[in-house]
Each structure stands twice: as C-alpha cells, then as structure tokens.
Amino acid sequence: MIIEKAEVIVTSPDRNFVTLKITTDDGLTGLGDATLNGRELSVASYLADHVVPLLIGRDAHRIEDAWQFLYRSAYWRRGPVTMAAIAAVDVALWDIKAKAAGMPLYQLLGGASRDKILAYGHASGRDVPELLDSIRHHQELGYKAIRVQTAVPGLKAVYGVASQPQTSGKRYDYEPAQRAPLPTEEDWDTRAYLRHLPGVFEAVRNEIGAEVPLLHDGHHRMTPIQAAKLGKELEPYDLFWLEDCTPAENQDALRLVRHHTTTPLAIGEIFNTVFDYQTLIKDQLIDYVRSAVTHTGGITQMKKILDYAAQYQIKSGIHGPTDISPVGMAAALHLDLAIHNFGIQEYMQHGQYTNEVFQQSFTFEDGYLHPGNKPGLGIDLDMDAAGKYPYQTAYLPYNRLIDGTVHDW
Numbered sequence: 001m002i003i004e005k006a007e008v009i010v011t012s013p014d015r016n017f018v019t020l021k022i023t024t025d026d027g028l029t030g031l032g033d034a035t036l037n038g039r040e041l042s043v044a045s046y047l048a049d050h051v052v053p054l055l056i057g058r059d060a061h062r063i064e065d066a067w068q069f070l071y072r073s074a075y076w077r078r079g080p081v082t083m084a085a086i087a088a089v090d091v092a093l094w095d096i097k098a099k100a101a102g103m104p105l106y107q108l109l110g111g112a113s114r115d116k117i118l119a120y121g122h123a124s125g126r127d128v129p130e131l132l133d134s135i136r137h138h139q140e141l142g143y144k145a146i147r148v149q150t151a152v153p154g155l156k157a158v159y160g161v162a163s164q165p166q167t168s169g170k171r172y173d174y175e176p177a178q179r180a181p182l183p184t185e186e187d188w189d190t191r192a193y194l195r196h197l198p199g200v201f202e203a204v205r206n207e208i209g210a211e212v213p214l215l216h217d218g219h220h221r222m223t224p225i226q227a228a229k230l231g232k233e234l235e236p237y238d239l240f241w242l243e244d245c246t247p248a249e250n251q252d253a254l255r256l257v258r259h260h261t262t263t264p265l266a267i268g269e270i271f272n273t274v275f276d277y278q279t280l281i282k283d284q285l286i287d288y289v290r291s292a293v294t295h296t297g298g299i300t301q302m303k304k305i306l307d308y309a310a311q312y313q314i315k316s317g318i319h320g321p322t323d324i325s326p327v328g329m330a331a332a333l334h335l336d337l338a339i340h341n342f343g344i345q346e347y348m349q350h351g352q353y354t355n356e357v358f359q360q361s362f363t364f365e366d367g368y369l370h371p372g373n374k375p376g377l378g379i380d381l382d383m384d385a386a387g388k389y390p391y392q393t394a395y396l397p398y399n400r401l402i403d404g405t406v407h408d409w
C-alpha cells in the first residue's frame with residue numbers, strides 16, 4: 001500500500017486547524033491533526049515543505065518505521081512543531097491501516113478495555129453565582145466531571161473564564177486564541193489568585209455536594225512552593241486533579257509540590273516526547289498524563305508513554321480543548337477506549353462550522369464519549385467546506401504583572 005499523495009489543509013471554520021490528508025495507491029485516505037494553537041503555519045510549512053516529499057512512495061503500512069524515520073532522519077529532534085507534524089503522519093497512517101483492516105482504530109490497539117469514556121467539561125464564572133450556573137448547565141448537558149475556573153477580583157481577564165455567562169443563551173465556547181494580528185495582553189497576580197481560589201471551591205462543594213469529580217487548571221502560573229500551598233489548601237475539596245500547577249520545563253518542581261500535598265497532579269499538555277515525562281513517571285511525581293495525541297507524536301508515542309505510566313498506576317487525561325481538531329479528538333478517543341490505564345478525557349464541544357468541515361462519528365451521551373465503529377478514525381473532511389474558511393491570524397494571549405513583567409500565561 002503505497003502513499004501516492006499527501007496534502008496539508010489549513011482551514012479556519014470556528015478557529016484555525018491544520019490537517020494532513022494522506023492518499024494511498026489503492027484509494028484509501030487517512031487524516032491527521034497538526035494544529036498548534038497560534039503557530040499553525042509553522043507546522044503546515046514543516047509538513048508541506050519537509051515531510052510530504054519524504055512520504056510519497058513509502059509503504060503506508062509501516063507506521064513505526066515512518067515515525068522513527070521522521071524523528072531520527074531530521075537530525076533536529078523533539079519540539080512542538082516537529083512532533084505535531086510527526087503526529088499528523090502517524091495518526092493518518094493509523095487511520096489508513098484501520099480502514100484497510102475494515103475496523104475502528106481501537107480494535108488495532110488491542111480492542112476496547114471499557115464500554116465508554118468518561119469526559120470532563122469546563123465550567124467557569126466571573127463570580128460564584130455565575131460559576132454555579134455554569135456547573136449546573138454542564139450537569140444538564142450530562143457531564144459527570146467538571147473543571148472549575150474562576151475570575152479573580154482585581155484581574156481583568158483570567159485563563160479559562162468564558163467571556164459570556166452560561167445563561168446568555170450563546171454557545172458556551174471558551175476559546176483563548178483571539179483572531180487578531182497581535183496577541184492580547186492579560187494581567188496576572190498569583191497571590192490574589194491563591195487568596196481567592198480555596199473559597200470558591202468551598203462554595204462550590206457546599207452547593208453541589210461531595211460526589212462530582214472537580215478539576216482545576218493552574219495553567220503554569222505558580223512557583224513550586226505556591227503550588228504546594230494551593231494543593232494543601234484544596235485538599236478538603238477533594239479535587240480529581242490540579243493541572244499544570246507549575247511551568248512544565250522543570251520536572252523536579254513537581255517533587256517539591258508532591259512532598260506537601262495529596263491533591264492529585266496532572267501535567268503535560270505542552271509536552272511533546274516521552275522524555276518530558278521521564279522523571280515525572282519513574283519518580284511517581286504525577287497522577288495523570290495530560291499530553292495531546294496531536295502534540296506528542298501521535299498514537300504511536302502516546303501509547304508508549306501511557307504504557308510506561310501504567311507501571312506506576314499513573315493514568316491518562318488526554319488534552320482535548322477546541323484547538324485539538326475533531327481528527328485529534330477521534331485519535332484520543334480510540335486510544336482512551338483501548339488502554340487499560342484510562343483516567344478521564346477532556347472534552348470541549350466544537351462549533352457548528354467545525355462540525356460542517358469535519359464529519360464525526362464519535363458520540364457524547366450522558367457524560368461519556370465513544371469513538372464510534374466506522375472503519376478507521378471515523379472522521380471525514382469535507383474539502384469544499386474547508387475551502388470556504390481560509391486561515392485567519394490568531395494568537396493565544398500573554399500575561400504581564402502589575403509592574404509590567406511578562407509572566408507565564
């Protein structure tokens with residue numbers, strides 16, 4: 001089965017997406033997601049200029065070999081651009097292999113280890129009443145686990161808080177990237193955040209009870225000792241996880257946090273190789289692996305990372321915001337269904353234009369996802385619809401402290 005054609009499709013229905021479409025000589029097609037929020041065109045170029053020419057004429061069945069060839073033959077290894085490009089090739093080849101087998105992809109990964117995939121949704125509010133409305137709305141939508149993000153008094157905009165209230169009637173869509181020629185600036189004050197957050201969780205638990213799994217994303221903003229303090233203070237509210245409590249580069253930071261708190265820790269949405277997890281996993285410093293299939297070299301490497309994590313009872317929590325396309329989501333769902341150490345899957349529903357471009361067979365029902373049973377990933381890309389929505393410059397925001405210092409966003 002020879003790769004005859006590989007196309008890079010950049011489209012911006014509700015937001016920008018980069019997709020690789022591989023076609024074989026017997027007419028099978030496979031899709032891979034290569035979307036890197038705010039840096040989309042760099043991956044599109046990496047693929048179109050440097051990867052597509054290497055794919056033509058290769059045996060589409062040799063997935064591991066393609067992965068190793070793209071990783072090692074570039075000489076320059078790792079990094080989000082390279083690994084998103086490799087992920088797109090990897091997932092497209094898995095899509096093709098599963099279609100050739102006439103099976104949904106999860107069957108090739110060992111078959112289903114469970115019947116359905118627990119998802120978590122994203123509640124937020126500018127104050128506690130708005131947050132409680134948002135939590136109730138998510139429960140009405142079926143969500144069984146909910147991420148809780150809140151505004152902080154004195155700060156103008158905070159990560160994870162939707163700009164429109166849940167009750168506004170508009171689709172709840174927390175999309176941090178803004179369509180504009182330049183990134184927007186937000187303000188940040190870690191001490192104000194640390195003073196405010198425990199009281200918000202207390203109010204939420206008092207209102208909704210002890211049962212619902214609640215999650216929180218610290219979004220890389222604390223020092224290790226600040227994160228340790230927050231983890232301790234949140235212990236009475238029994239979080240499912242505290243995510244990205246410190247910036248991700250320093251794996252040893254998590255050791256310090258771990259020594260101080262039993263709040264479960266999740267990290268990894270900006271990681272791209274198994275090496276980013278080496279210390280975290282073997283020293284049992286985390287509880288959940290947060291990588292996206294899209295940004296971590298595809299199914300081939302994610303399966304290896306999660307099998308490594310399984311030896312330490314560390315579970316999956318695959319990244320699934322709207323900047324992961326339906327193709328990337330489907331890849332995550334097939335993996336979620338197959339692996340034994342599944343934890344939870346992030347799910348943020350895509351907008352109507354995205355659903356027009358990407359026809360999906362995965363389902364969300366009563367709080368649980370399923371990848372569906374069509375051969376392959378179960379996603380079709382409507383090329384005409386994609387062509388209607390050209391790329392639009394969009395960036396994630398960045399933070400400055402009150403004195404003007406740039407801070408992690």
Ligand code: EZ4
Nearest residue numbers: 037176217219269321323396
């Ligand atoms: O900020 O996907 O847990 N989810 C997140 C996301 C990320 C965006 C960045 O592209 O942290 O909202």
Ligand code: CO
Nearest residue numbers: 217243244269
């Ligand atoms: Co996150």
